[in-house]
Amino acid sequence: MTEGFGVVGGLGAAVPASAGGLVLPVLALLPSGAAVLALFAGPPGVRRWARGAAGRLAGLSGAALLTVLATIDGTYGESRALFAGTCLLVLVQAAAYRWAPRREALVGGAVAAAATALWTVPLLPDASFFEAAGLAAFWCLPSVGAAAVGGYPRLMDRRRARAVRDAERAEQLRLAHDLHDFVAHDISGIVAQAQAARFVAGRDPAAALPALERIERAGLTALASLDRTVGALREPPPGTAHVADLVRRFEAEGRIRARIGISDGVEGALSREAAATVHRVVTEALTNVRRHAIGATRVDVRLTLDGGTVRLTVADDGASAMPRPRERGGTGLIALAERVRATGGDLRTAAGPDGWTLTVTLPASPASSPTAVPGGPPLEKTV
Known part of the structure; x- marks a missing residue:
């Protein structure tokens, strides 16, 4: 067409064909080009706004390119402008998948992908349906690449955020377990001493004084346990070396006789995590003895090394009753088993x-042996 009028896009405006030759490249290049400049080369404030609106920019740029494609009749000679606009549009799509809100990225990316896939079809009016479909399928690949380039960093950001949330949740659960296993043990000792003092105060007030002193010591121990619980988030928790002190403190805080036996080599047979688990199990077991073992007078704690296994046994002679989980508070045996x-x-x-028995078996460290700890405790030590 050399003379007459051409219809330019969906604007419905009649312009000379020579003017159409100028307007069509502008419509093909200007929206996507301006979007790329705003996204990657604009001032910081403009870049932030453009990245948040990248989905809308991709949709508008794609709609502008589709408008151009709807106007050409197969004799359009500015295919280079269409190709350049399509390449810029792919960059806008990648930015939309990277930064735009999900819904806007999907809608704007779909419009831009349609324009990218169809840009060659109007240039080949004599192509068959299958040829046009093959070209459109081929030119879908740049949009797929844009989705991968823009979506992969976004997926990694989501995974990192999820990992941070999971780590924070794990720390919260760990702190809850420590509060239950360490602090609840000392608080239960305070309660036991207070009950004993109330029982004897009416008949012999002077006899309540030793109980009050033990309550004071247990309270100080509970405060130390709080400090240890907070510090456990930064430092390794106590292991088997603290178990004997734990048993001695349990006996001093109540009327139940407590004995511990540790076989030679146990202290070197466990990893740091397993040793911390032994300490936690003994803490929970002694707490349950005080709470649930009715009439208990004795509790025995034994750690033995049997080949490649370390066995912990906590047995008491009280009336047995399965500790029931409380509606609120500690996690008890369920979390301990986990x-x-x-x-x-x-x-x-x-x-x-004869009472209640708790048994834990843990794998020994491969490097451990009965003589793994030079100068270690005797074969059986009892406190």
Whole structure:
């Protein structure tokens, strides 16, 4: 067409064909070009706004290119402008998948992908349906690449954010377990001493004084446990070296006789995580003895090394009753069993005529042996 009028896009305006030759390249290049400049080369404030609106920019740029494609009749000679506009549009799509809100990215990316796939079809009016479909399918590949380039960093950001949330949740659960296992043990001792003092205060007020002193010591211990619990988030938790002190403190805070036996080599047979698990199990077991073992007068704690297995046994002679989970507060044996399983071990409980028994088996360190700790404790030590 050399003379006459051409119809330019969906604007409905009649312009000379020579003017159409100028307007069509502008419509093909200007929206996507301006969007690319705003996204990657504009001032910081403009870049921030453009990246938040990248989905809308992709949709508008794609709609402008589709408008141009709807106007040409196969004799359009500015295919270079269409190709350049399509390439710029692919960059806008990648930015939309990277930064735009999800819904806007999907809608704007779909419009831009349609324009990218169809840009060659109007230039080949004599092509068959299958040829046009093949060209459109081929030119879908740049949009797929844009989705991968823009979507992959976004996916990694989401995964990192999820990992941070999971780590924070794990720290919260760990803190909750520590509060239950360490602090609840000392608080239960305070309650036991207060009950004993109330029982004897009416008949012999002077006899309540030792109980009050033990309550004071238990309270100070509870404060120390709080400090230790907070510090456990930064430092390794206590291990088997603290178990004997734990048992001695339990006996001093109540009327139940507590004994501990540790076989030679146990202290070197456990990893740091397994040793911390032993300490946690003993803490929870002694707390449950005080709470649930009715009439208990004795509790025995034994750590033995049997080949490649370390066995912990906590047995008392009280009336057996399965500790029931409280509606609020500690996690008890359920969380304890999960922790033991996480270290490759097994936790079992049994109620018999002689009382309650808790048994934990943990794998020993491959490098451990009965003589692994030079100068270690004797074969059996009892406190």
